[in-house]
Amino acid sequence: MHLPRAIASLRRRLGFSSLHGRPGTPSNQYSSGADPSVRGAPESTPSEVFRKPTVNDGDAKRNIKWNQQRWGQMSGWREYDQYGYRWGKGHQQSVGDLAKLADDMFRPLTRGRHDLKILEIAPGGGRFTAEIIRYARELVLVDLNEAAIDVCRERFRYYPTPITYVTNDGASLGVVQDSDFDVLVCYDSMVHMHPDIVQSYVSDLPTLLISGGFAWLDHSGRGQREAGHRTAMTRELMSDFAEEAGLIVESQPYRNDWDCISVLRKP
Ligand SMILES: C[S@@+](CC[C@H](N)C(=O)[O-])C[C@H]1O[C@@H](n2cnc3c(N)ncnc32)[C@H](O)[C@@H]1O
DSSP, X not given: OOHHHHHHHHHHHHTOSSTTOOTTSOTTTTSSXXXXXXXXXXXXXXXXXXXXXXXXXXXXXXXXXHHHHHHOOHHIIIIIXXXXXXXXXXXXXXXXXXXXXXXXXXHHHHTTOOOEEEEEEOOXXXXXXXXXXXXXXXXXXXXXOHHHHHHHHHHTTTOOSOEEEEEOOSSOOTTOOOOOEEEEEEOSSGGGSOHHHHHHHHXXXXXXXXXXXXXXXXXXXXXXXXXXXXXXXXXXHHHHHXXXXXXXXXXXXXXXSSEEEEEEEOO
16 A cells, blocks of 8 residues: 555544644644633634724713723723733733732731632722732622623632622622622722712622721722723712711822722721
């Protein structure tokens, strides 16, 4: 028998489609992209193009729509925003920047504990989640957009910490079953939310937090601003919302020239 033809025939019988193929599998099956059989793996192709929001961000309802359009596309997380480390391929924050912020402004409030039950609103691609998970015995992540939740599912799937992933309506935390959280966190997300939405979330806090628990909420402190899409939230408005909800305003430091972190404690 002619040797090359004999080898080709043998390969065919064993199921090899090419010299580097694997028996019984099409040769392109392992070539690229997320494995779609893995639950939660983001599914998008590099050819997907990010589309900027088209809705005008006015009242609370349109603000939710804007936030759905802006952060609801997997191509946005993957390419346009690079998982939040480079928003719109522009403003850049390193992993170290996030670690420093968390070490300076969040960690002291944990009082050395690493067994906290934490709820995070609007985790996006999980930049701040990667910080707070170090203090958590359990995490619940709630975001308006499934695309963000899918990124987090993939990112944290190797952690042993129990994590519950939830999408919501963008205004209430009624979808969260538990009411025994030590801490509630929201970083670099409330800055994009209409004050009515922030007020709605703050009004849910007393039923979610244990007595003595606290919320750590990063929001616009000086009102609306085009740059960075800051909404009309202020430090004073946050104090009013907290007071209405029966929470104590423990501190309100600024993290930069515009954004304020309000620490609200449940008595
Ligand atoms: C700028 S990203 C920040 C994400 C993350 N915290 C970070 O620092 O990388 C804003 C996130 O807030 C979420 N979001 C916006 N409006 C929301 C709302 N009303 N309720 C819940 N999540 C919201 C978006 O889906 C997105 O994941």
